[in-house]
Amino acid sequence: MTIGRRVAVIVFPGSNCERDVAYAMQLLGADPELVWHRETDLSEFDGVILPGGFAHGDYLRTGAIARFSPVMTEVERLADAGTPVLGICNGFQILCEAGLLPGALVANRDLKFICRPVHLRVESTDSVLTRAATVGDVLRIPLNSFEGNYVAPAPVLDDLENGGVVLRYSDADGSVSDAANPNGSLNNIAGIANGGGNVAGLMPHPERAIETVLGSTDGRILLESFVASLDRVTA
């Protein structure tokens, strides 16, 4: 068991899912703490989550200002040292903007905000987000974004397709098609990880699918993967 492992949930001005993520972490046995974006020392933490929301109002471009928040230098240091780092929705956008994950997220194909549950197929278990899942699992998890459309140049995409894609939009029986793609993401990409598997990001919100009363518990396997990854890393 990894009970009590400390998770820094970073709060930028404009973040709004930080409390939900902390609630989920607590439910799954981790010890979350909300950390303001001006903090520069995260050495006491075993993992970091960048939650959803609209960091710095998403002004200029999603994540473009957040990547310069003081805390991000420390997040980069921990990511390089192998500490689990997870970005959810806006957090994923920030990780891409900071260069910790490749590619970028642009406006949805239909130019409308999308809030609804989508199906995701697990593509790889070599990441802190999916290690407890099984390749081919289909999960039903809410999406909630305007800029959720993943893009990357062809060479980056080719490279990513060697195990870096961890989740794809699919239909309920796991088939990946244009019809199952809610936002126009290249290759139906919903979540990716870096080469080491310790930095991962996804657009859907696993923390919104952790209790039966909320309609789905499919997000648990992803967040349990993250919690299970919080073995102490010397950073």
Place this chain on the structure above:
Amino acid sequence: MTTEAPAHIQLGMTDAEYDAVVDILGREPRPAELAMYSVMWSEHCSYKSSRAWLGRFPTEAPWVVVGPGENAGVVDLGDGWLAALRIESHNHPSFVEPFQGAATGVGGILRDIFTMGARPIAVWDPIRFGPLDDAHNRYLLDGVVSGIAHYGNAVGVPTLGGEIEFSERYSANPLVNVMALGILKQEQLVLSAASGEGNVAILLGASTGRDGIGGASILASASFDESSGAKRPSVQIGDPFEEKKLIEACLELYERGLVVGIQDLGAAGISCATSECAANGGVGMVVDLDDVPLREDDMNAGEILMSESQERMLAIVEPDDVDEVLELAEKWEINGAVIGTVTAGGTLEVRQHGEVVAEVPAASLSEDAPLYRRPAERPEALDRLWADPVDLPAGLDVGETLLRMLDDPAVGDRSWIYQQYDHQLFLNTVIEPGHDGSLLRIKGTTKGLAVSTDGNGRLCFMDPRRGGARIVYESALNVAVTGARPFAVVDNLNFGNPEKPEIMWQFIETIEGMSAACEALGVPVIGGNVSFYNETDGVDIFPTPVVGMLGFADPMPGHVPRLDQAEPGMEVWLIGPEDPTDFAGTTYSRVVLDHVGGRPSDVDHTIGPKVVDEAVRLAHAGVPVLHDISVGGAAVAVAEICFRSGCGARVDSDDWRTLLSAGPHRFLAVVPPGFDLEVTDVPARRIGTMGGNHIDFGRHGRVPLSLAADVWRNAIPRRMG
């Protein structure tokens, strides 16, 4: 040669109102003073045409903590938990500029909630437009929905629903109402009263600009004509990012016990916030406008006092706490500026550039506002309307009729709208938009809050008293089917020009109908808003009261009924009295016959509350599906269950009319075969069975489920493109 109208006329005041100001001050008002009175005495701020009638609403119950008059109504949920609820309108701003008008409506209502010390946890948006075959109406709908999504999603408060209605009557005057719910612990409750001589007034949040000047008096309190586009500068611009920081900063201020009183800056800006804080506390205040952070240097005193720049709050704090409050503002990256001091006596003194620009009795801005008992007269046209009931055929293909009704955008699937809204944030959403009422849990408790917003302008036009009562009962049933009992009401009364006697009559009749229904249900009215002058080029909207109903369940049902839980073989029951003659204002009359006439059936204050009680009981008894029957009749209600559950149904009826008539006190229950409903107090009749690939009305026709579902899903998207 034209002479320019006097200043007070340009500001929307009458000569008599101007004379009253002169009486109060004992002299001619200075320009800044006139500006303050003009906004504070506007219809929007002073309720001068409606106040005399609003006292009819029942407002008392043991669980009411704060009733009408404060920023939001507050009720007691037990175990130290309170809920705060408030509704507002942003009709005229949304017509002039739909995106910003709707966006700032969300921002404003949230400030009303966190002003009370509560964290806002959800928003609802009842909206009304002209028909979507007109490009301008499509532009308005798209702009309003985008504006709500833009602001609500970014500020981080989920939007859990609302309702939508279309009519020509809203083409030139759309209605954009917004309601917000907050929760708080008892000790966090804050009121908007300044007290303590020497205490300090701190302006928090955005800087003050020229946006929104005169919004309350020029936009919200006057009728529209073709020149209304010129009023666009009176619309405020919203910044949800600034508001998000302001919410968090204020909630932390309360948590640390740093505020004596607080008031949001909404209509009439600094004028309203300072005078209300002072008047509520029975004190005065000295305010120096040189200390107000401005967007433009050369603003005059009147402009600064009247500006409706968004995302601002006025906090009253003790002198010793000023540094800590300013530090906290710095942490959250918002402005914090000391702009005034609380004084003894009741004078609001405003200075600029070392001179006194205003010196008025603070209470006179609110308490001495004019009160009008405008003439009311029943419109004669109503007799002709009632004498012209729907001409019903002997027989009807209900299947084919249903298809036509499902294609109507007010009946069709609303997910095109609510999927643009974050409706899950905070992990409270048990019943999401698209059902009768939405249901939220309060984490760490067994408590649930159900909410529904309901209006029906057409019904209220045809009989304002009956219509007003019916929307209250409908709203009550909408929360009851989630297992919550009706607990408190807020209302948004959208009406035409109150200077017309028939509009005043509609207004008074509506209040009577709503009040009687609230009394029968034992539900207090804890707040409301009046929006008059919804008139463009002389055409008034339908009288459109909108009810916001808060339901409360403790505990929530173990298995909450949902529309998507019907399965083949389950029985369909109709609970409540049938009324096969009630066709006035039905979807069938409107969509298929294009007929407005006849008189809607009256409510029954004996059986109505019993039907509501039965719905609550059945929700807790494990019934998988409960669904209110509205003006679409049983046919539409059954179809909605079919679409959400992915399963057909067979419904039989001797008389086709019972499938399409309205009737106020009815709902459907879908139960496993043999389930004993144990309904004894009110009529209950089995009408059908779930299953098959059709929505099948027996000898009254049928329609393939897939075709019907397709039509229903595309009703709005196919029009919006």
